[in-house]
Amino acid sequence: MENGDLAWVLASAALVMFMTPGLAFFYGGMDRSRNVLNMLMMNFWCLLVMPLLWVIIGFTLAQSGDGGINNWIGNLDAVFLNDIGIADDNGGAIATIAFLGMFATITPALISGAVADRMKFSAWAIFAPVWMLLVFVPVFRWVYAGWLGDRGSIDFAGGTAIHVNAGIAALAAVMVLGKRKGWPQEGHPPHSMPLVMIGTGILWFGWFGFNAGSALGANGQAAQAFMNTFLAAAAAGLSWCIVEKIRDGHFTNLGAASGIVAGLVAITPAAGYVSGMGPIAIGLIAGVICCFAVGLKSKLGYDDALDVVGVHFVGGLVGSVLIGFFASPDFFGGDFGEGLFYGGNAELLFEQILANVVAIIYSFVVTFGIMYLLKVTIGVRVDEETETTGLDLAEHSENAYHESAA
Amino acid sequence: MKLITAIIKPFKLDDVKSALKDAGVVGITVTEVKGFGRQGGHTETYRGTEYQIDFVPKVKLEIVVDDGAADSVVDVVVASAATGKIGDGKVWVTPVEGITRIRTGEQGVDAI
Numbered sequence: 179m180e181n182g183d184l185a186w187v188l189a190s191a192a193l194v195m196f197m198t199p200g201l202a203f204f205y206g207g208m209d210r211s212r213n214v215l216n217m218l219m220m221n222f223w224c225l226l227v228m229p230l231l232w233v234i235i236g237f238t239l240a241q242s243g244d245g246g247i248n249n250w251i252g253n254l255d256a257v258f259l260n261d262i263g264i265a266d267d268n269g270g271a272i273a274t275i276a277f278l279g280m281f282a283t284i285t286p287a288l289i290s291g292a293v294a295d296r297m298k299f300s301a302w303a304i305f306a307p308v309w310m311l312l313v314f315v316p317v318f319r320w321v322y323a324g325w326l327g328d329r330g331s332i333d334f335a336g337g338t339a340i341h342v343n344a345g346i347a348a349l350a351a352v353m354v355l356g357k358r359k360g361w362p363q364e365g366h367p368p369h370s371m372p373l374v375m376i377g378t379g380i381l382w383f384g385w386f387g388f389n390a391g392s393a394l395g396a397n398g399q400a401a402q403a404f405m406n407t408f409l410a411a412a413a414a415g416l417s418w419c420i421v422e423k424i425r426d427g428h429f430t431n432l433g434a435a436s437g438i439v440a441g442l443v444a445i446t447p448a449a450g451y452v453s454g455m456g457p458i459a460i461g462l463i464a465g466v467i468c469c470f471a472v473g474l475k476s477k478l479g480y481d482d483a484l485d486v487v488g489v490h491f492v493g494g495l496v497g498s499v500l501i502g503f504f505a506s507p508d509f510f511g512g513d514f515g516e517g518l519f520y521g522g523n524a525e526l527l528f529e530q531i532l533a534n535v536v537a538i539i540y541s542f543v544v545t546f547g548i549m550y551l552l553k554v555t556i557g558v559r560v561d562e563e564t565e566t567t568g569l570d571l572a573e574h575s576e577n578a579y580h581e582s583a584a
Numbered sequence: 585m586k587l588i589t590a591i592i593k594p595f596k597l598d599d600v601k602s603a604l605k606d607a608g609v610v611g612i613t614v615t616e617v618k619g620f621g622r623q624g625g626h627t628e629t630y631r632g633t634e635y636q637i638d639f640v641p642k643v644k645l646e647i648v649v650d651d652g653a654a655d656s657v658v659d660v661v662v663a664s665a666a667t668g669k670i671g672d673g674k675v676w677v678t679p680v681e682g683i684t685r686i687r688t689g690e691q692g693v694d695a696i
Contacts, residue, residue: 365635367628426629436631472631485631 179270183395187273190391193384194280198225198287200380204435205291207373208484210366212568213295214373214578220290220302227307228283233259236282237275240315241323249325251316277391281318285340286310291484292348295358295366296565299573301558305548309347313544317343317537330526331533332505332514334403335392337447337498338537345491346538347545348482354549355558357481359565366483371431378435382411385442389449399510403449406457407442413461414441418469433469440468440489444497448504451514456504464496498534502527585680585693586654590645591617591673592665597643603664604647609657610696613646623671642673648680650693 179187202221206214228236235257243253256262262271286306293302320326321339333339358366368374389407393400418437419429444464445457452460472488475481482488505517505526515529516522552558559565564572571577592600597614604612618639625638649657654677661675685695 365633367630367635367637422629422632426632428629430629432630469632473633476633 179268179273180395181268183397184268184270184273186396186400187270187277187391187394190387191273191277191280193387194277194284194391195225195384197280197381197384197388198222198284200377200384201284201287201291202377203373204377204381204439205294205484207370207375207377208291208368208432209294210568211369211579212570214369214570215574215576216299216569217290217294219299219574220293220297220306221287223303224283224287224306227303228286228310229279231307231310232279232282233275236311236315237278239311240278240282240318244323248323249320249328251319252323274394277394281336281340281388282310282314285314285336285344288341288344288486288490289348289351292352292482292486293355294483295569296559297355298556298558298560299569301552301556304556305351305552305558308548309545312548313347313541314339314343317541320536321533326533326536329529329532330515331529332451332501332526333447333498333533334450335389335446337443337494337501338533341443341446341490341494342498342534343537343541345487345489345494346541348486349480349491350542350545351549352480352482354546354553357479358483359562361481361483362476368432374435375431378438382438382442385411385446389442389446393450399450399512402453402510406445406449406452409457410445410461410464411438411441413458414438414444414465414468417462417465421466421469436472436485436489437465437469440464440493443490443493444468444500447494447498448501451501451506451510451512452504452517453506453509456506460497460500460504463500464493467496468493495534498530499527502530585683585696586649586651587678587680588645588647588649588654588657588661588675589678590647590661590665590675591619591642592645592661593667593672594641594643596665596667597645600645600661600664603660604657607657607660608653609647609649609660611647615644615646617642617644621671621674640671648683648696650696 198221202218206217209217238254238256239252241252242255264272286309318339321333385407386404390400390404393403415434415437419433422433423429441461441464444460448460468489471492472485503517503519505515506520507514507516515526517526549558560569618641620638620640623640625636625640627634627636647657658675666672683695684691
């Protein structure tokens with residue numbers, strides 16, 4: 179790897195690392211004050227466990243080997259980072275493994291928003307790493323180094339592999355976990371909107387590394403992915419806010435934050451493949467669709483506490499499918515399929531849909547299985563008293579806000 | 585002696601404090617409280633879902649005065665806290681059996 183490329187990949191890896199604390203604050207602010215530390219710890223737990231798991235076994239299963247069985251799962255050649263040196267490639271492999279390790283960290287963390295307020299921490303502590311290995315790694319493999327990618331579907335920075343994958347897993351998880359006590363009759367409004375806005379800012383900042391870094395080089399595709407990340411987030415934040423203003427009467431902070439994140443999610447799979455006004459269109463569409471999608475949970479009766487399904491699953495799916503319309507290979511000089519609006523046929527669109535359907539089915543079934551096994555063994559829910567008095571004190575022996583010195 | 589307890593709108597606290605000082609009141613105790621009366625609560629909207637917030641933030645004042653001053657202090661609070669809109673609050677008066685200044689041990693009216 180050239181020095182310039184290496185510098186950008188390393189900087190991007192640090193940016194993506196910062197997204198997990200950002201996500202923690204984004205979710206933590208939306209949570210209630212008695213559960214905010216539990217939310218932060220669910221996210222920081224991923225920062226403790228996933229980096230180790232990734233270099234020990236995750237990376238090699240996700241990336242090593244080629245063809246045959248390795249279209250489905252990698253081999254063990256690089257277990258414990260075996261034979262990964264810095265002499266031959268100027269440290270490019272090490273930098274890339276670190277960069278991807280940040281993705282392996284934040285992807286399970288996304289699910290924490292759905293299970294908020296009621297999941298036993300011991301169950302989460304097991305669920306998150308098991309999910310990373312059994313769900314994130316195989317889907318990542320199929321999309322980036324396996325059969326789904328080989329068929330022609332594209333996913334620049336993780337729309338299918340990360341957001342659709344974690345989003346549908348969130349749905350499966352809450353179906354096993356059950357509803358929060360009192361939901362939906364009793365309201366659970368955010369305890370700290372400023373915390374949500376700080377988290378949103380950190381996420382947007384980090385997402386430049388997530389998307390532009392996925393070019394794995396300091397090049398034109400990275401620059402365009404950067405621009406797309408900038409525009410789609412703004413467009414989606416704007417369109418979400420406008421829908422809320424018309425429908426509910428106010429421009430809200432949470433609407434702006436949710437729209438920004440929905441736009442970032444939607445542009446993720448498309449960031450290196452769309453150009454011109456494409457990112458603005460994708461952002462505007464994602465903001466409107468996700469704004470309505472978060473209302474589905476109360477209609478369908480699944481308690482996705484902080485809208486992981488409505489924002490990440492729906493946003494990721496919207497972005498991934500819209501690639502089939504907006505992909506512009508001529509602009510990039512790339513060898514990926516053309517979108518319908520750029521002279522292509524429906525082949526790319528079909529492959530995009532197929533890849534997502536496969537990821538949805540696999541992720542849902544395996545996640546449901548993991549959660550169910552945890553439920554019948556160690557249990558996944560805190561007791562009713564803990565749910566009422568708060569998980570911070572019961573699960574972590576800590577308290578976020580001390581009322582007074584007395 | 586009387587204990588005057590007033591629940592008022594938080595933004596009127598400065599006006600009430602100034603008016604009480606001008607009227608010669610030498611001390612008040614202020615607490616941030618929540619509750620509901622005829623005003624009820626309000627709604628907040630997050631991601632399109634409306635939440636009913638039943639308890640409205642208010643400020644509670646506690647003032648101990650000599651018997652003869654009670655009526656005029658109540659009048660001062662009412663005049664300075666009123667906006668004419670729903671949710672202005674309440675003032676009530678209760679008898680106080682005794683009072684002691686901790687520093688000196690003075691009792692009764694001398695301790696106010």
